[in-house]
Amino acid sequence: MVEKKVSYQVSGRQFEGLIVYDDGVKTRRPVIFMQPDWKGVCPDTIAQARAVAGKDYVVLMADMFGAGYGERPKTQQELAAGMRAVHTDLAFTIACGGKAYDTLLAEANNLGVDAAKNTAIGYCAGGGFVLEQARAGTDFKAVVVLHVTNPNPIVAGTPCNIKGRVLAIHGSADPITPKPMMDAFEQELTEAKVDWQVMMFGGAVHSFCDPTANAGGTRYDEKLCRKSYKLMHDFFAETP
Numbered sequence: 001m002v003e004k005k006v007s008y009q010v011s012g013r014q015f016e017g018l019i020v021y022d023d024g025v026k027t028r029r030p031v032i033f034m035q036p037d038w039k040g041v042c043p044d045t046i047a048q049a050r051a052v053a054g055k056d057y058v059v060l061m062a063d064m065f066g067a068g069y070g071e072r073p074k075t076q077q078e079l080a081a082g083m084r085a086v087h088t089d090l091a092f093t094i095a096c097g098g099k100a101y102d103t104l105l106a107e108a109n110n111l112g113v114d115a116a117k118n119t120a121i122g123y124c125a126g127g128g129f130v131l132e133q134a135r136a137g138t139d140f141k142a143v144v145v146l147h148v149t150n151p152n153p154i155v156a157g158t159p160c161n162i163k164g165r166v167l168a169i170h171g172s173a174d175p176i177t178p179k180p181m182m183d184a185f186e187q188e189l190t191e192a193k194v195d196w197q198v199m200m201f202g203g204a205v206h207s208f209c210d211p212t213a214n215a216g217g218t219r220y221d222e223k224l225c226r227k228s229y230k231l232m233h234d235f236f237a238e239t240p
Contacts, residue, residue, distance in 0.1 A: 001050050007067070008103040010096045016041065016067040017104050020049040021058040021111070028114040030236070033060045033101050033140070035126030035133075037210065038083040038149075042070030044212050045123070052121065052229065058113050062100035064093070064129060083125045083149075090132060090155050097133040117141045119164075119236050124149045124176075124207060127168075137161040142239040144169065144232045147206050149176055151185040160192035167197045167235045169228045171204025175217035199231055 004019040018041055021029070032052060036045035041063050053059040063069070064086050074082070086093055109115060120140040122130035128150030134143050135153065141164040145151070148168055153160075166189060170182060182198065189196040201224050207213035208221040209228055 001053065003046060004107070006104055006107050008099050010092070010099050014067045015063040015065075015096065015100065017063045017100050018046065018049065018061040019058060019104060019108055019111075020046065020053045020061060022053065022055050025055050028112055029056060029058050030114045030117050030119065031058045031060055031105065031108055032236075033062065033104070033118065033120040033130070035062050035064070035097070035120070035122040035130040037124035037126050037207075038079045039074070040065040040070040040082070044210070045070070047211075048123065048209065052232075056233070058108055058111065060101070060104035060108055062097060062104070062126075062129075064096050064100070064126075087125065087128060087150055087154055090158070093129055093132050093154075094136050097129055098136075098138065101133070101138065117236075117239065119143070119239070121146070121232065122148065123209065127151065131162075131166075132158075134162045134164070134166070135160050137163060140164045142167070142236055144235060146209050146228055146232075147171060147174060147177070147204075148185075149206075151177060152181055152188070160188050160194065162189070162192060162194045165195040165197075165235070165239055167199065167231065169199045169201070169231060171201050171206060171208060171224075173203050174206045176206040197235075199228075201227075 002023045049059045119142045127145030127148030144167045207218040209225040
């Protein structure tokens with residue numbers, strides 16, 4: 001697996017995304033734009049990108065926190081502060097996510113990818129970021145969010161201009177994003193006439209696709225993670 005660093009700037013700040021792919025595969029593959037969780041681009045989330053890419057996709061990993069952010073482990077308080085700084089600034093979320101997408105996609109096009117059906121995936125806080133991008137009209141044909149944090153618009157009344165299909169994979173016992181938030185998310189998508197699906201894993205909590213989550217309301221579940229990736233692959237495959 002190749003991990004190619006790609007730099008870009010937003011408002012004078014330096015960011016460093018990543019393109020992850022198997023260079024042993026010579027056929028053209030579709031791309032998946034990936035918004036990782038609040039740890040940003042780090043060994044844990046890069047491992048997730050490698051798992052998503054496999055031999056079938058080229059993964060474009062966004063950096064929303066700044067170059068080098070993921071190099072040092074952080075406390076829960078530091079991670080929460082970093083996430084809030086992005087989440088509460090919608091203009092920055094859209095600008096940085098858009099710059100990451102455009103820059104990484106342009107670089108990936110040099111690898112000979114199939115750019116006819118670009119899709120996106122977001123984990124936890126990254127799910128909220130990628131949904132804000134989709135609301136702003138980014139041309140994702142399909143979006144998959146896993147145990148999403150902040151599924152609802154940060155700015156009340158934000159128009160829902162999601163162009164593609166949406167699949168949310170979530171846990172019914174998730175304390176980070178409980179049922180009322182998911183209900184509001186479903187209502188938003190329904191009113192916007194989005195083609196949406198929600199897969200709810202009974203009894204599952206948050207972060208079931210994060211192997212480092214092992215306590216309380218955030219807990220990895222290998223079986224549910226495997227099922228999630230199967231659902232994701234099927235959802236992308238059936239998207240026109």
